[in-house]
Amino acid sequence: MSSEWPLWEIFIRGQHGLNHRHVGSLHAPDAEMAIRNARDVYTRRNEGVSIWVVRSNDITASSPSEKGPLYDPSNSKVYRHPTFYDIPDEVGHM
Amino acid sequence: MPSLPDMTTPNLDALAGQALAQGGHAQVPAPDAGQPQFVEFLQRMGDNCLILGHRVSEWCGHSPALEEDIALANQALDLIGQCQLWLGLAGEVEGRGRDADALAYLRDAGAFRNLLLVELPNGDFGVTLMRQFLFDAFHIEMLRALRTSADPRVAEIAAKAEKEVAYHLERSADLVIRLGDGTDESHRRMQAALAKLWPYTGEMFLDDAVDQAMADAGVAPLPSALKAAWDRTVASVLDEATLALPADGWHHKGGKNGIHTEHLGYILAQMQFLQRAYPGAKW
């Protein structure tokens, strides 16, 4: 059996200047075709978006067993969360 | 489908529309009436899109990979959309009350004006891709030229279609290169596809009286004027694909004048079946 097209992870930045966001994956023989396939599969051809593709094998992910040490510290920094602050109603939406 | 405003003669059009809306016959002749050559030209544009879109859509669910299936469906959708615009305008200019659907579903083969190239059977995936590339390389030049058409409706359709077709060409050219310069088998298949299709490419660049009239009116370029650019695109892509350019030989023709291959009849038998079996039904 022939070799399978590698798997790519697809990241797309929409029109509104937000960060690239992971939208899914697909198969393609190389990066250039992965971008084109992403355009057809995940944007159905929307113009004006930016696409990143990364070979799935090249992604290094935090390992689930490290879940405690990696994530706990920031969980304690509650001041990073907007709800940490009590804003009086009179001030309005913030 | 977006309706295209007639910027040249808005009042006449509006009057004609009103008259029709009131249920009577239009008292005011359509502004473009008496332009059979213009209608002819618009049908050529629309029929190419319709028939090629039909062929490409035959792959849906049968392509070699899911990613390719989805990409081809996008292409077929673009072509069907373009066909609706061209044939819609053709019906409007003709002024006999036929819309795009009436033209697509109720003409017999002899009234179709598409190139023979686009009605040829899909063959293997290589033939499909090569046919797409050879046509895209022509289509893009035609649409670019039409953007400066003296008829603003034509220019507007061309501007929309050009963006889509630029992407079709990017894809088809790239795949021809990759498969030509892939395995021995993919190379052999692409070369065979080219040999099979080459005799159908000459028709794209033949000028006739319709083309001359359109060129004189500033509506469309002479097809022969597009050949140099097409030659350059094709030569450079085939070179990169390590495929040999076929020697120029015999070229088939006839589609533009309604003399088709046997294949078109079967396409229409399928496409028009419901409209023919249940005349006048609404779907």
Add this chain to the structure above:
Amino acid sequence: MYAQLVKSEGSKTREEMTPEEIAFQDRIDRNEKIEPKEWMPEGYRKTLIRQIGQHAHSEIVGQLPEGNWITRAPTLERKAILLAKVQDEAGHGLYLYCAAETLGVSRDELLEALHSGKMKYSSIFNYPTLTWADMGAVGWLVDGAAIMNQVPLQRTSYGPYSRAMIRICKEESFHQRQGYDIMMKMCAGTPEQKAMAQDALNRFWYPALMMFGPSDKDSVHSAQSMAWKIKMNTNDELRQKFVDQTVPQAEYLGLTVPDPDLKWNEEKGGYDFSEPDWSEFFAVIAGNGPCNAERLGARVKAWEDGAWFRDGLMAHAAKASERARAARHAAE
């Protein structure tokens, strides 16, 4: 549904579970999502691969009965809508294969299992689409039944599956509506069109009911899958919900549901209806439906005929990257 008779691995009481399995079940009970590469019981992984794989296969085989009519659609607009819909099904197959791939199986392996008959797809796609009204009936009934199952699956415990379902549900919202729209047009059309619509309902009603799988009392695999939140509702629950939703829609169209025993049951607040012929269901699953051979044959042919294309592109990618490497080397 698109996944019927998915065999579920193992079914343990809490006392029989290892501490790891208990912790895992607790996470699921707290509605936490399980993500790829996290620890999971082997049975959970295998059951998911079967279910997601079967769901993916159903999407791509499901392209065929409708794809059948793309070249015969009666207007240009209907042609475009149908093509876009069948294209979505290819996309949904793609998302689901990708979700399955996070569990350590490749798309090619899954396809091979489909082609060899080791893995199944939904029984519904082994029925023929004989008239244009079938495009209406498939959208209305088959997509309607599918949505019934897929909406709750957005909350399934496995993260990638849940995310794929969210995307699919979003894209699929027009599928059922376009089917019903076709039915409305035909029911308001000529007597022949209306007869065609009734005929389509007659042929697709019971196969649509079969999509939810056998009755709960005969469904051996449900309990474990529900505990794992891979399956969110029982077969009978969904079937009842589907009937209750669909009967008024049929009435609006002026069509008759082909079940003489169908009647409203005030007490339970739902319809009483006849069970489909389950012997037919098992025959179709076993490969003896009207279109099994054709459907599978079409998929195998597409795959085999496309091998040179996929290989050619891989070969080119290898050549191009080798050339780029050599060029960099020369430049240094």
